[in-house]
Amino acid sequence: MKHFILGAALTGLVSLPSFASMDNSLSAFTTSFDVTQYRNDVQTLASDAFGGRAPLSEGEQLTINYLEKSFREMGLQPAFGDSYLQPVPLAKITADQNMQLNIGGINFTNGSEFTARTQRISEKVTLDNSEVIFVGYGINAPEYGWNDYQGLDVKGKTVIVLVNDPGFATQDPKVFKGNAMTYYGRWTYKYEEAARQGAEAVFIVHETAPAAYGWNVVQNSNTGTKFTLVDANNNQGQVGVMGWVQHEVAQKLFAKAGMDFDMLKREAAKPHFKPIPLNLKAQLTLQNQIERAQSHNVAAILPGKTHPDEVVMMHAHWDHLGTVMEGGKPVIINGAVDNASGVAGVLALARYFKHQADKAPLARTLVFSSFTAEETGLIGAQHFAQHPIVPTKDIVAFLNIDGMNMNQGVDYILRYGEGVSELEAYLDKAAKAQGRTVKADPRPQNGLMFRSDHFALAQQGVPGLLFMSLGDTDPDYIAHKYHQGADDYDPNWTLGGVTQDLALMASMLKALANGADWPRWLESSDFKTKREQTGRD
Template identity: 60%
Template sequence: MTPLFKSLSVTLLLGLTGCSEPAQEQTTLDNTTSVNLSNIKQHIKTLASDEFEGRGPLTRGEVKTVGYLSDQYQALGLTGAYNNKFLQPVKMAMVTADQNMQLKIGDLSFTAGKDFTARTKQLQPLIDVRNSEVVFVGYGINAPEYNWNDYKNIDVTGKTVVVLVNDPGFATQDDALFTGNAMTYYGRWTYKYEEAARQGAAAVFIVHETAPAAYPWGVVESSNTGTKYTLMDNNLNASELPVMGWLTLDATEQLFKSANLSYQQLKQQALNDDFKATALNLTANLAFKNEVSHAKSHNVVAKLTGSEAPDEYIVVSAHWDHFGTKQTDSGPKIYNGAVDNASGSAATIEIARILSNMHKQKPFKRSIIFANFTAEETGLIGSEQFASGELIPTKQMVALLNIDGMNVLDGTDYILQYGKGLSQMEDYLSKAASKQGRHVKMDPVPQNGLFFRSDHFSLAKQGVPGLLFMSLGDTDPDYIAHKYHKEADDYSAQWSLGGVKQDIELIVDIASQLANNGDWPKWQADSDFKTRRAQDRAE
């Protein structure tokens, strides 16, 4: 019988205080500051090879990956940024909720998977919510800058909250309401849970509808069952929401009908800022067991030290992880993640080489950190640890340039921008692209909220402005349909890497400017990010 609490052995990971796994082929040191496509091809080919087993966190693939990255940075003459070491420990917990659970609300019983999903980040062997009053709180948003608070005049402490997915702007397509079709962070499911936790709720169930969620129920079910990863604190994550759940639309309509309420009518009322939370006068009961284990993964962090303002940092980042190896009836399947994100990790090494050579010719005034984060694919966990300030206080971080999948095909006459009017980093992007004869093209699917779904967002929440460089499906329509997060995301010797070359040159341009000009890019749109940055800068 498997114990509910266990500690994973991680002797596999070498203790990982340095790196003892040899690099496959180290970058050739030179004095040039131009992009070397041969270097990049070799890095992608190596990191996306079967030998690296899909780069799964807490696996042999991690050992090889962080060893390779560390050795490359060391060969370039960089120093380790974590106590002079290249590896920053990331304490992670793995929580597997027993799916033999049943949600009971009033006289209704709902089946896990078919009707709802539920999980937790609390590191407890048993989650037990009993006789919890059920309340519908519209979109579950508290946004002062939009004069919107769905929690006004109600105390949801210990209660079960039902909320709508996305935000009112998407539902109305009214650009004057939030940001219309473009998702704000208030529309992300992660925000719904965070706000409900701040309000003291015992459980949150987000109502799933395919259009506003941007994915079908099958994605919700697969993403919220099985083993989930989370950061660990010293209090077993007791401050986290006890139950993070989703409800199908059909189950929701049954629930509201049993309370003699109309879901569709209340959903319509929730589009107004004077909406008032509605009690269903029903109680919820849900209990499930968890198997909890814990281990240590690692971010790779390297540094060029500035000559005049060494305690001010520009961060260039990409996540190193992918989905590892999955055992199937037909044998093991390796998810090599060549584009997502071996390409980004390869780019950080090449950018480090170029900037290091520039630094040798004329030292940058500010320091530059090169960070390769763990566990992005399982919840931005490595970047969240980096953003905790353990390594560098975020108030000392000037800006972040984050890469999450590059255009490995031919160059383009545009660069994608994620988010609009968010920060002055967008001005840097526009000017750098213009130098290349390119123009800025807005995210073609703003309703999907991609700005909130990669590692730069962990830093944004702490006030650090940044840019996301992501090119997955815009140049290769087949990629999203057949390769993204699939076994087919493999390296190809036929790639021209013209797009990679363009974007590396652009990132080098922006990073080198910020490393010398003394600017602190500001947030433009009112938000918690802007407030946090203002507080830090005031200090």
């Protein structure tokens, strides 16, 4: 019942176009969609020639050239002055993968048992007999009455933390948000909070269910070359070692300390858990090769006629993981679904709206964008959010594709989050016009609200909506393809899901670009506060 009441409330808050006008938009896109061009875009971007589209690689140059050429041929204007490219200054950090972690006299093997990296601009980062402390979930959340660090000095020490948050562990809706992950459950938060507390190193204990992916994803995502933005202090304020350990490694360490890890894990999900020193010391040296270089965001503009300074954005990140080692052999991780499929979708929508605008210009400006280094922590999106083409208060909404349904169409569309922003009302109406239902995120514990580029813009107050269909329509995807070599282009894809989802997005974009309202945040959050401070409430 809550869902239906909420939907009615949302519809009353915003002025939306009629079902008939949305039907017209859906039909117009479906009729004009060039499936052959879409296939070609995905196949090209996900080809071995593009090398997995890693930032600062030859694959980046091929990718941004392809996008720039596509936008120019469409007749769209550059988004960054006279350029389609926004330079994103990065540091490229490559740690020597022969590193070895020793805790309490036990040696662990990089890749198979732990991963470790840094974002500090330092050629060497060392843990030298660093005291190890178990701090539960590593969360300081006053609004939930929770502080795992209370009364604890972790300056210069190594902390071991659990993945996700206590709500997932308890499945109690009164604890955080129950099964639905909050930002406190994300690995990015764990490192950020540990840095605020002064810790030198963090090791997150991996378990597949609360992490929402297997160890192979951790390994592929955290070994080899990584990228970071660089602050005025060369990132020295960040935690020195950003690590993960296997569940079995944690069990072994706690046993060495005379403790039962799994029992203490259950205790950590209870309020007022007290941190536990393991009386073990950690030793690790990261030897880093550091290069400074520029990666690039790519974006193009379709100017609005009556309110050109008001912007609606359609986005998909262009980068993926490049080449990694799997089974001792180099493997190109092409990221066909994640996220060549989304980039091709943005191109398809850009072509459609340019053709439509030649006949009937939109009121507001549409921006079609593709950012770098999403896979390393939303880096390109963070840079754009700090250096936007218009003030973020003038960005109406940010729609983001991060993996499309490449198979047959379905009678629903996924909604990530509930009661978060008025953009959900647009989604409800567009889905209804298609004869589809809106289905709640079946895996809210995965925290997808915080795992793609829309989150970086949300942190600046811009309402966003994620479109993702990775494991929902392909049950094999997360286990065997996500961030793995098997995420390749497949000529047998039917693309029925792509067609229907892009048509839905087209109808939402048209409604937002020809409307006058500013979708609001509904849920009390930093996002809402940030937006209200700009006067867009």
